[in-house]
Every structure is written in C-alpha cells, then in structure tokens.
Amino acid sequence: MNPGVINGTYSLPPGRALEICHQIEGAILRHRIRPGTKLSEDEVGDTFGVSRTVARTALQALAHGGLVTIERNRGAFVSRPTIREAHEVFEARTLIEPRIARMAAKAMTDEALGRLQRHIDAEHDAFAKGEMGLALSLSGAFHLAIAEIADQKVLTQILHSLVSRSSLIIALYWKRPDTACESHSHHALLDAFLRRDQSAAEEIMNSHIVDLHSGLDLIDRDENEPSLADVFATS
Amino acid sequence: MNPGVINGTYSLPPGRALEICHQIEGAILRHRIRPGTKLSEDEVGDTFGVSRTVARTALQALAHGGLVTIERNRGAFVSRPTIREAHEVFEARTLIEPRIARMAAKAMTDEALGRLQRHIDAEHDAFAKGEMGLALSLSGAFHLAIAEIADQKVLTQILHSLVSRSSLIIALYWKRPDTACESHSHHALLDAFLRRDQSAAEEIMNSHIVDLHSGLDLIDRDENEPSLADVFATS
DNA sequence: TGCGCAATTTTTGTATACGATTTTTCCGTT
DNA sequence: AACGGAAAAATCGTATACAAAAATTGCGCA
Numbered sequence: 038m039n040p041g042v043i044n045g046t047y048s049l050p051p052g053r054a055l056e057i058c059h060q061i062e063g064a065i066l067r068h069r070i071r072p073g074t075k076l077s078e079d080e081v082g083d084t085f086g087v088s089r090t091v092a093r094t095a096l097q098a099l100a101h102g103g104l105v106t107i108e109r110n111r112g113a114f115v116s117r118p119t120i121r122e123a124h125e126v127f128e129a130r131t132l133i134e135p136r137i138a139r140m141a142a143k144a145m146t147d148e149a150l151g152r153l154q155r156h157i158d159a160e161h162d163a164f165a166k167g168e169m170g171l172a173l174s175l176s177g178a179f180h181l182a183i184a185e186i187a188d189q190k191v192l193t194q195i196l197h198s199l200v201s202r203s204s205l206i207i208a209l210y211w212k213r214p215d216t217a218c219e220s221h222s223h224h225a226l227l228d229a230f231l232r233r234d235q236s237a238a239e240e241i242m243n244s245h246i247v248d249l250h251s252g253l254d255l256i257d258r259d260e261n262e263p264s265l266a267d268v269f270a271t272s
Numbered sequence: 273m274n275p276g277v278i279n280g281t282y283s284l285p286p287g288r289a290l291e292i293c294h295q296i297e298g299a300i301l302r303h304r305i306r307p308g309t310k311l312s313e314d315e316v317g318d319t320f321g322v323s324r325t326v327a328r329t330a331l332q333a334l335a336h337g338g339l340v341t342i343e344r345n346r347g348a349f350v351s352r353p354t355i356r357e358a359h360e361v362f363e364a365r366t367l368i369e370p371r372i373a374r375m376a377a378k379a380m381t382d383e384a385l386g387r388l389q390r391h392i393d394a395e396h397d398a399f400a401k402g403e404m405g406l407a408l409s410l411s412g413a414f415h416l417a418i419a420e421i422a423d424q425k426v427l428t429q430i431l432h433s434l435v436s437r438s439s440l441i442i443a444l445y446w447k448r449p450d451t452a453c454e455s456h457s458h459h460a461l462l463d464a465f466l467r468r469d470q471s472a473a474e475e476i477m478n479s480h481i482v483d484l485h486s487g488l489d490l491i492d493r494d495e496n497e498p499s500l501a502d503v504f505a506t507s
Numbered sequence: 508t509g510c511g512c513a514a515t516t517t518t519t520g521t522a523t524a525c526g527a528t529t530t531t532t533c534c535g536t537t
Numbered sequence: 538a539a540c541g542g543a544a545a546a547a548t549c550g551t552a553t554a555c556a557a558a559a560a561t562t563g564c565g566c567a
C-alpha cells in the first residue's frame with residue numbers, strides 16, 4: 038500500500054532514515070510538498086525527532102532516487118524537473134513499461150489480479166473524495182505494482198524512480214490543473230491482464246504512457262519558478 | 273576518461289565523498305577489488321584520510337548505484353549480484369541499449385566519433401598490455417560514452433548503474449577467465465555510427481549485448497561464495 | 508530613496524564521541 | 538578434543554560540536 042517504497046535491495050537507509058524517506062516521499066507524491074520546496078536538515082530532523090545525521094541520510098537517499106536535489110553548500114530541495122527531463126522521463130517509460138506490462142501479463146496470477154483490482158478501487162475512492170494528490174500517488178503505485186508482478190527487480194527499481202519523477206513532472210506541467218487525471222486506461226489494462234493477453238497489455242500500456250506524456254504542457258516558456266514580481270504583475 | 277562518474281545530476285556527494293566514490297568505483301570496475309569484499313567505514317576513512325562520516329556518505333552513494341551492498345549493523349560489501357540479477361541486468365540492457373545506439377547514431381557528430389575512436393584505442397592498448405581489468409572498465413566506459421552522445425541524461429544514468437553491475441557480474445560469472453573479452457563489436461558499432469546508420473547501430477548493439485549475456489556462465493550451481501570446505505574438497 | 512558593503516545569522520560539511528549490535532576470542536565444561 | 542557460552546573486540550547507528558560556506562540583515566553613504 039505504500040505509494041512508493043524507496044528501497045531497491047541495495048541501500049536500505051538504516052533505521053529511522055528509511056521511515057523518514059517513506060514519509061517525505063509520500064508527501065511529495067501526494068503533492069503535499071511542492072517541487073522546489075526547501076528541505077533543510079534541521080527542519081527535517083526536528084520534524085521527525087532525529088538528529089541531522091539521520092535527516093541527512095534520508096535526504097541523500099531521496100536524492101539518489103531523483104525526488105530531491107542537493108546543491109552543494111545550499112541544501113536539499115524537492116526536485117523541479119526541467120521540460121527536457123520531463124520528455125526524457127516519459128520517453129524512458131514508453132520504452133520500459135510496455136515490456137513490463139507484457140511480462141506482467143505472462144506472470145499474472147489470480148491473487149495478483151486481486152491486488153491490482155484493490156489498487157484501482159482505492160484510486161477510484163480517493164478520486165471520488167476529491168483527494169487528488171492521494172489518487173495520483175495511487176495511480177503511480179499501480180504502475181509499480183505491475184512491475185512487481187512482472188517480478189523484475191532491476192526494472193522495478195528503475196521504474197520506481199521514473200514514476201516518482203513523473204509525479205513531480207505532473208505537479209509542474211499538468212495541463213488541466215485539477216480535472217480528470219482519471220483515465221480508464223487502468224481498467225483496460227486490468228482487463229488485458231485478466232485475459233492474460235500479453236500483446237494487448239503491452240499495447241495498452243504503450244498508449245497509456247503516450248497519453249500521459251501528451252497530457253503535459255511542455256512548451257518552452259519560463260522554466261523557472263515564477264518570481265514574486267511575476268506573481269503580482271498586473272496583466 | 274573516468275571509467276564511470278557516479279554522479280547523475282541529483283546527489284553529488286559533497287566534497288571529498290565524490291572523489292572517494294570515484295576511486296572506489298574505479299577500483300571495483302577494474303576488478304582490483306573482488307565482489308564480496310568488505311569495505312568498512314573505518315578502513316575507507318583511514319585509506320582516504322577522512323572521517324567515518326565522509327566514508328559513510330561515499331559508501332551509501334555507491335550502494336544506491338548498486339556497486340555496494342549495505343547490510344544493517346554489518347557494513348558495506350562490494351555487491352555480489354545473484355544469477356537471477358545477472359539475467360535481469362542484461363535483459364534490461366538488451367531493452368535499453370539498442371535504442372540508445374539508435375539515438376546516438378542520429379545525434380552523431382564528427383567530434384563524437386573521434387571520442388569513440390579514442391575510447392576504442394585506449395581499450396585496445398590496455399588489452400595489448402594485458403591489463404584486463406582496465407580494458408574491461410574502458411569497455412564499459414565505451415557504452416556510457418555512446419549514451420552521452422545520444423544526449424539522454426535519464427537513460428544514461430540508468431545505464432550507468434547497469435554497466436557498473438555488469439562489471440561485477442562478469443567478475444563473478446565470466447566463462448573463460450582471462451581470454452578474450454575483446455570483441456570486434458565495438459569496431460562494428462563505430463562503423464555504423466560513421467555511416468550514421470541508425471538501424472545498423474541498433475541491431476549491432478542488440479546482438480552485442482546478447483553475446484555478452486550468453487558469454488556468462490549462469491547455470492544454477494552454488495550461488496554462494498564457496499566455503500573453504502568447497503575449495504579444498506578433493507574431487 | 509536606492510545602492511553596496513559588512514556584520515550577523517542561518518545552514519551545511521566534517522570530525523568526534525558514545526551507545527548498540529555483531530563478531531570474534533577464549534575458557535570452562537562435558 | 539569438541540562444544541557452548543561469556544567476555545572482549547570490532548563495527549555500525551546516532552547525537553553532538555565546531556568549522557566553513559552561504560544567505561540575510563542592517564547600516565552607511567551617495
């Protein structure tokens with residue numbers, strides 16, 4: 038149920054740091070913390086009642102996943118993917134995820150189908166309650182769940198990072214601010230899985246990612262956080 | 273020229289830690305440190321004349337790249353990829369690298385061609401001198417150089433981790449211990465790039481990775497470091 | 508009033524200290 | 538001699554302290 042365990046079998050930030058990673062990651066994925074937000078070590082440490090040492094470890098782990106950017110002598114910030122990177126992330130997903138969907142269809146079990154169904158239900162629920170952030174993070178978790186069913190640890194870890202960054206990209210560049218990020222694609226995917234139709238799963242996943250990509254507003258424009266002057270400019 | 277900068281634009285381990293990462297990574301990639309070797313924080317710190325704090329940061333960064341595995345309360349070790357993971361890594365490379373080769377062929381410049389040529393020369397050189405470890409690490413660097421030419425940062429970072437782990441996999445599972453890991457594939461690739469032949473580049477890269485994969489001895493067998501008993505077993 | 512420089516404050520980089528866990532060693536018992 | 542357990546050593550997890558760098562503030566001057 039966790040919207041995105043950071044772990045990928047290698048690092049496992051020790052003790053408390055892991056839990057802090059999860060907390061911060063969850064908050065970012067649910068859009069409760071905006072891209073660009075500063076995450077100072079003291080602040081994080083105080084918030085979770087640990088020393089800077091632990092906070093630092095957590096932030097560095099998040100940085101390796103791409104959710105957080107650390108600037109030397111300046112500190113950690115929630116990442117703000119550039120338009121360029123947004124394209125690259127979705128191109129990478131277009132390359133990887135259809136293959137994963139195919140493998141998942143091949144390895145599908147009834148039990149796994151049930152899990153996916155519950156994912157979709159939870160997503161629906163959150164959407165109905167207007168909790169868009171939660172719905173979005175569950176939507177990402179759905180993609181990750183498929184990768185886990187495909188049982189490909191290496192690709193799953195890669196996808197984890199791509200999905201996380203996608204959440205930041207959506208926060209920054211999604212076209213229609215709060216309207217429907219709900220698509221019926223997930224249902225269609227589930228249906229393909231139900232039929233164990235590998236080619237259909239692959240194809241549906243492909244167009245789903247392409248759809249997401251084209252739902253972004255990636256024209257060149259400013260690139261930078263609007264300054265206060267911009268915000269209060271009268272026009 | 274560095275056989276594998278760990279950096280991927282997000283983390284940049286602060287100050288000294290970055291340099292230590294490079295040093296350790298280089299040593300592992302050149303097979304001067306075997307998979308399974310323990311890297312204690314004190315040892316690393318003493319070796320490079322820094323405190324454990326910095327050594328720890330470096331080890332954690334390496335762990336996130338997959339070169340090092342950290343076990344709670346036990347410490348850091350050079351990773352020992354399982355057979356399972358070995359397959360996954362090469363399957364992932366088979367998925368990603370042909371595409372990267374295509375994009376590189378598309379974006380190829382004369383200057384970039386020169387760089388690739390020099391990579392091959394250096395590789396050749398090292399091989400001629402019998403410095404197998406160095407030759408192997410340069411071979412990995414060649415693949416990364418291609419990704420950089422394709423100018424896809426996201427995929428390059430992913431590939432970086434895959435190539436690093438491939439080096440560990442080769443150290444553990446390569447069939448003919450010191451004979452020819454020299455293939456003419458790199459020359460063939462360079463030739464395709466020279467002609468800007470995207471499809472050829474893609475295809476050659478594909479079979480190159482498949483060749484590497486099948487050059488591994490990935491039958492089930494023990495999985496674990498042979499015990500002393502195994503080593504001295506008389507049969 | 509607006510600009511620029513300097514002092515202050517905040518925040519990160521690194522070192523060190525101490526407690527907790529694990530591993531090793533050593534010794535007594537069977 | 539072999540086994541088991543307790544003491545000792547080594548190693549990691551975390552907190553804290555101090556130095557260095559950056560950001561902020563405030564003052565003086567034009």
